[in-house]
Amino acid sequence: METVVSPSFRTFWLHARADGYLADMQAAGQMADADDVGFAGSAVAVRTVADPGSVRAAVEIWSRRPLLTGDEAPFDYAVEGEIDLSTGQWCIDESQDSAVQAGMPLPSGAGEYGVRVTAYHEPGEQYRLQIWPSGRRR
Template sequence: MAVRLSVVETVVSPSFRTFWLHCRGQDYLEVMTAAAGRTDAEDVGFAGSAVAVRTVTDAGSVRVTVEIWSRQPMVLSDEPRFEYAVEGELELPAGQWCIDESHDSGVQAGVSLPGGAGRYGVRVTAYNQQRVTDLIEEYAEDFVAAMAAVRALPAAEGERYRLQLWPVGRGR
């Protein structure tokens, strides 16, 4: 049975409509660039120690929850409605993860993984993208008003992402 070991909730300001969960290492900028270049139809890309997530909102903030699990969690039938759930793998050799675009300095600096360094499965789940897209389109001619409307959404209705990580390739 999968057990959730930790949860971190943060707010990020995407950089050019993208944020990255990654492990800071010697070549992390190249790896982040590669992950952004590998984004697929669901706007998620994996490369080495980074996952790039494209967002609808560029000039605003999105909520991100990062969960660390003991093993791969199931997608439950009572899961809130989501646009997509994409899975891949990362190598996290420093035993921590970070999101540079976070408003939380602890998340920017790096959060330790309970399982330490190694290879991790990752599931990226996106919520409310269509709701935010529709709202922005309502204000097509007035970008400032569109961003104000997006920021005025209740947290549960705004654009948000959940990233679930679990160790892979280890004994259980």
């Protein structure tokens, strides 16, 4: 799914609206302030270059961890971590797409997921978020 996000203070979050998600978003955001990407509980925060402005984000759902291959477009960084999507959905509140804001279902259901964030800053700022089941199912 391709979407356009309008970062809030140069950050956007992919998260589940699980119990404690606001604290998870805050913790992930603090990590992203230091390292561009932060993972905490049910959230991953991505610090952007553009502020104000909009950036493109592609969210891909995989059945297993995707490989980074030699034919990838040149990227600035790729960071992996895990989040708990215990609601069986993911959302990005900063998206300009109302369906993405409301929450998108995960085909594998609730559980722990690996997430890779890949940043491309040329020719325009873009992010690729790949999600795959990594742990226990609920």
